[in-house]
Amino acid sequence: MSLQEFFNMGGYAFYVWTSYGICFVVLLANIVLPILQRKQFLRQLALKQKRQNP
């Protein structure tokens, strides 16, 4: 099977790759967003702590 054939998916490329793309984006967001939010929250908390007891 050539690479082009693989990406063509027997003519169903749009349906197959859109499905996999949406799945990938949603699943990645579910990991990345909580990590970013946690880091930001910890930064804010650390700042607050410093202000309270310098």
Added chain:
Amino acid sequence: MFLIPDSVGRFFHRMASPPHFYAFTEKLLPWLTGIFLILLACGLYGGLYLAPPDYQQGDSYRIIYIHVPSAWMSLFIYMMMAVAGAIGLIWRIKLAEIVAISSASVGASFTFIALVTGSLWGKPMWGTWWVWDARLTSELILLFLYLGVIGLYNAIDDKRTASKAVAILALVGVVNIPIIHYSVEWWNTLHQGPTVTKMDKPSIHISMLVPLLLMALAFKFYYVIAMLQRAKLELLQRERTANWVKKMLSEQEQ
């Protein structure tokens, strides 16, 4: 209590303590992520490359490798959420409440993926993006249940009260689960019947079944990873004034 070995009892007792839970997830997450990535790579390679095209549906059927595991996860996570919610409701265990609400966003995501990929599969195969049949409608209701849980939780400021309300909503919504599962048997529908869970003779070839099961297992690991990431955030927000969080912060600064 004498039925449960001492070490197991101690493990759960420790896990119910926020600082231990937080430290334990930190250690566990790299392992879970590693196993998840290996399973995912094997499943995708098997499903997209090794498995032959379907004799009726051609290559479009390859959507099955994310559609079906996502749909399974949407039900599985709902049950996890309802059980964790019930444990939180009965024994007032904070960690159970956090697991319940952290499951909701992951479950909603899988439900969304199942609906969208199903639509993208339905268009070339059925000729339509959507039909209001029992399977699709009950799955859509599941998405609304998840969103209702998340919305309700965010609407109530006191998180202990919010968790109570959410657990009750989740438990009421459990009636939807068997409806989704049996909908393809109870009602006539465009949606195909079960192919894998027919125990005597699954109507799917082994070269297609193995990648499907690998993807299903990979998604199970993914759920635990994503749920724990969300749980860590949730835990910190709730415990922001606790001593262990303050200690962790001052240790980080040095």
